[in-house]
Structure formats: C-alpha cells, structure tokens
Amino acid sequence: RELVNSLDFAAAGDFVVTGGSDDQIVLYNSMYGEQKKISLTKMYGVGQIIFGHTSTTVLHSSTKINDTIRYLSLHQNKYIRYFIGHTNKVTSLIKSPVEDIFVSASLDNSLMLWDLRSPNCEAHISVAGRPVADFDPNGLVLAVGINCLLIS
Numbered sequence: 001r002e003l004v005n006s007l008d009f010a011a012a013g014d015f016v017v018t019g020g021s022d023d024q025i026v027l028y029n030s031m032y033g034e035q036k037k038i039s040l041t042k043m044y045g046v047g048q049i050i051f052g053h054t055s056t057t058v059l060h061s062s063t064k065i066n067d068t069i070r071y072l073s074l075h076q077n078k079y080i081r082y083f084i085g086h087t088n089k090v091t092s093l094i095k096s097p098v099e100d101i102f103v104s105a106s107l108d109n110s111l112m113l114w115d116l117r118s119p120n121c122e123a124h125i126s127v128a129g130r131p132v133a134d135f136d137p138n139g140l141v142l143a144v145g146i147n148c149l150l151i152s
Contacts, residue, residue: 002020002021002022003020003021004018004019004021005019005020005021005046005047005048005049005063006018006019006047006048006049006050007019008049008050008051008058009051010051010055011051011055011097012055013030014029014030014031014055015027015028015029015030015036015051015055016028016030017050017051017058017074018049019041019046019047019048019049020046021063023040023041023042023045023046023063024038024039024040024041024046025039025040025041025046025049025058025060025072025074026038026039027039027055027074037074039072039074039077041060043064043065044060044062044063044064044065044068044070045062045063045064045065046060046061046062046063047060047061047062047063047089047090048061048090048091048092048093049061049093050093050094050095050102051095052071052072052080052095052116053116056073056074056075057071057072057073057074057080058071058072058074059071059072059083059093059095059102060072060093061089061090061093061104062090063089066084067086067087067088067089067090067106067108068082068083068084068086069082069083069086069090069093069104070082070083071083071116081119082119083104083112083114083119083121084119085112085121085124086104086106086110086112087106087108088106088107089106089107090104090105090106091105091106091107091130091131091132092104092105092131092132092133094134094135095135096135096139097135097137097138098138098139099139100115100116100117101113101115101116101122102116103133103135103142105131105132105133106131107130109126109127109128109129109130109131110124110125110126110127110131111124111125111127111131111133111144112124112125113125125144127144127146128146129146130146130147131144131145131146132144132145132146133145
C-alpha cells in the first residue's frame, strides 16, 4: 500500500498537490476532488512537496539518489531548477507567503534559505538538532524550532 508523504494547498485553495511513496506527484482540483495531473518521479522519489510560484510549479525533496530539492513545472513536466546543499534527508519545505523564497530544513541539522530564481543558497543556518520552521502569514518572521522543543 502506497503512502502520501506530504501535501500542500495552492495559495488560492483551488488545487492540492501530493507526493507519495509510489514516486508520484499528483495534482488535484480541490473544489471537485478531481485528479488533474500525475507526474512520475521514479528516478528521484518524492518526500516533501510544496507549490512553487504558481499552482503549476512545485518544489519537492528527493527520497532517492541525493538530498537535492527539485523545482518542477507540472505543465511542461520538466525540472526548472535544482537546489543543492543539504547532506541528509530534507524534512521540511516552507514557502514564503509573500516572496519567491523558501526555506528547507534537513536532518543535517541545517536550514537553508533559497530564492526560486537562483540555484544558490541565500542563507545557511546550522543548528544543534533537527530543525522545523515556518513563516508568519505576512512573511516577515521566520520561526525556527529545534528538536521540537524550542521556538525562537
């Protein structure tokens, strides 16, 4: 039995995307519950997934080969960009609600800030444990937790 590893709603709420242990990315129309698109990621697998700049692009972590984050056009079914930097499993992807930036958290005890327009890491934060993070609704504050015990 295949499992959904993660899911994300588009900003407008009209679409939801899932990434599963069957190496599929599935786009649904959330208003009607209809499957709209399936993209296979057999080579890379899919762990965490979030929408990118639009509801036709997604960012996903890999479960095979390496710990690269991939930016995929669902419309063209091809990769736009690769974000290379983590050295262990990516556990979280968080997109800013107001800018084309996102943060990734990893079991390598780091957080990385990325701009969707560039493959280069904009900022790197090493922490003493497994990090989690989220942006506030206005995109002004990035909260970081370590080992789920501390929010700062």
